Amino acid sequence: xxxxxKRKRIKEWTLLCGLLIGVGLLLMYSLRTPxxxxxxxxxxxxxxxxxxxxxxxxxxxxxxHMFEYSTLIGIAKRNNVTPVLIEGxxxxxxxxxxxxxxxxxDFKDSRILTEYRPGYYTPRLTKLDPKEKSYIQGYLQxxxxxxxxxxxxxxxxxxxxxxxxxxxxxxxxDTRKKxxxxxxxxxxxxxxxxxxVRQNRKGYAVPHIPYFYRAMNYFRRKYTDVLFIICTxxxxxxxxNLDDGPDIYYSxxxxxxxxxxxxxxxxxxxxxxxxxxxxxxxxAGYLTGGTVIYFHGYPRENTxxxxxxxxxxxxxxNWVPL
Numbered sequence: 001x002x003x004x005x006k007r008k009r010i011k012e013w014t015l016l017c018g019l020l021i022g023v024g025l026l027l028m029y030s031l032r033t034p035x036x037x038x039x040x041x042x043x044x045x046x047x048x049x050x051x052x053x054x055x056x057x058x059x060x061x062x063x064x065h066m067f068e069y070s071t072l073i074g075i076a077k078r079n080n081v082t083p084v085l086i087e088g089x090x091x092x093x094x095x096x097x098x099x100x101x102x103x104x105x106d107f108k109d110s111r112i113l114t115e116y117r118p119g120y121y122t123p124r125l126t127k128l129d130p131k132e133k134s135y136i137q138g139y140l141q142x143x144x145x146x147x148x149x150x151x152x153x154x155x156x157x158x159x160x161x162x163x164x165x166x167x168x169x170x171x172x173x174d175t176r177k178k179x180x181x182x183x184x185x186x187x188x189x190x191x192x193x194x195x196x197v198r199q200n201r202k203g204y205a206v207p208h209i210p211y212f213y214r215a216m217n218y219f220r221r222k223y224t225d226v227l228f229i230i231c232t233x234x235x236x237x238x239x240x241n242l243d244d245g246p247d248i249y250y251s252x253x254x255x256x257x258x259x260x261x262x263x264x265x266x267x268x269x270x271x272x273x274x275x276x277x278x279x280x281x282x283x284a285g286y287l288t289g290g291t292v293i294y295f296h297g298y299p300r301e302n303t304x305x306x307x308x309x310x311x312x313x314x315x316x317x318n319w320v321p322l
Contacts, residue, residue, distance in 0.1 A: 042092070045084045045100035052081035052130040055102055055110075057137045058089045062260060063279025065089045067141045070153055071125075073099075074146030075136065079128040094261040096159045110135040119299075119309025121145065141279065142313040143286070150286075158287065160265045168265035175249050176227065184227035184247070187219050188270035188288065190263075190281040191232035191242070204305060207276055207295040209241050214322050215274040215293045216243060229270060231263040231284075285319070296321035 047053050056072040058065050069091060076083035084102030091097060111129065115138030116122040126145065128134045146153060160168070176182045193206055219226050231251040232238045238250070253262045260280060267273065268287030275281040277298040285292035294315060299305035315321070 042101045045082060045102050047082065047084070047102060047106050047133075050131050052079065052128065052132060052134075053084055053102065053106065054079070054081050054128060054134040054136060055084050055086050055107055056135075056140070058087045059139055060279070062090060062094065062264070063281075063283050064139055064141075065091050066158070066283045067139060067279060069097075069099075069157070070149075071140040071142075071145040072136060073153060073157060074149050075126050075128065077149050077152075078126055079130055081128055081130055081134070094161065094164065094264070095157065096161055098156060107133045107135055109133070112137060114138055115140055117308040117310075119305075119314045121310070121313040141282075141309070143316050144313055147316065154287065154289065158268075160261075160268075164261050164265040167262055168269050171251070171253075171266060172229070172269060175229065179227065179246065179249060181225070181227040181247070184225045185219070185223045185272070186227050186229060186270045187216070187272045187274060188267035188284060189216070189228050189230040189274045190267060190276045190284055191230060191234065191238050192276040192278055192281055193232070193234035193237055204277055205295065205298040205300045207297070211295050211322055212242055212274065218293060218320070218322070219272060219274075219291075220247075228274075229266060231267055282314075286316075292316075292319040293322055294319055 045053070054072060054076045056068045058068055069085075069089070072083050072085075084100050084106075086102045086104050086107060110133035112135045113125045113128075115125060118139035119141045121142040121144040122138075125136060125138075125140075159165075172186065176184065189212065191207075191212070216228060219228075226247050228243075228248045229251060230238060230242065230248060231253075235250065242248075251263055251266055253266070264280065264284055264287070267284035270288050270290070272290040273285035273288045273292045275285050275292060275294040277295060282294075285294070299309050
């Protein structure tokens with residue numbers, strides 16, 4: 001017969017074992033599914049010691065991160081290695097990314113590959129050892145790193161989260177109806193000023209007013225029914241200086257959206273694109289998959305930006321300079 005004291009100890013031991021098992025399971029789950037800085041749960045990749053894998057740095061903001069992420073996907077695909085992220089990025093908040101997180105410890109002895117210049121294609125970055133871990137560093141602003149996986153990027157990786165995709169779809173449908181443009185060809189127009197005006201010395205050339213008129217007239221001549229959606233961080237300048245005809249409508253969201261994700265979703269859903277300057281505008285054009293017009297004066301020559309950007313590496317050959 002078991003004594004009362006012994007039964008009590010058995011009960012306590014059983015409870016302790018159950019608690020330890022629960023903590024262990026919780027710890028195992030947390031290691032497999034960490035959260036980003038904004039609380040998004042992500043699965044962790046289980047990398048073997050000799051398994052080839054690659055990761056990338058995240059510098060700058062949204063447009064820069066999209067270049068860096070896309071380069072990682074493109075280079076990993078070419079070399080048949082596993083792409084993972086070990087650094088934080090706001091792209092998790094904008095897109096439903098299918099990629100897994102890696103552990104920094106997996107890359108403590110990794111091979112580090114650094115770009116030649118931010119806007120130059122560096123071929124040596126694309127050659128990885130399939131049995132080692134590679135850490136790619138730089139702004140990586142060349143379509144040549146990932147244009148061969150463009151379809152995968154557009155249809156699998158850069159899928160906007162429902163709060164942005166649905167709002168963009170609703171906005172466009174309402175605008176078409178309001179302007180009686182249900183069948184019109186849509187063209188996004190990105191007008192970025194503000195910080196670019198202040199950083200003119202670095203080479204961030206802001207497109208002049210005639211550029212936007214010429215670009216819009218290009219599409220008016222090409223299509224009989226068009227609808228221009230203007231997204232801008234300088235609403236008053238745009239209203240004062242750009243066309244305000246019956247085929248133009250302004251997005252009301254940019255000033256209220258600190259991260260610009262909704263504007264990117266709106267611009268990316270257009271048929272074609274008129275760019276401003278900068279990586280955000282570049283990606284808005286790339287996401288459309290249609291005709292993209294860019295300002296040929298960006299970046300300005302003999303400046304920091306101009307000296308670190310090779311335009312044939314930066315702009316796809318089918319894009320139209322004006």
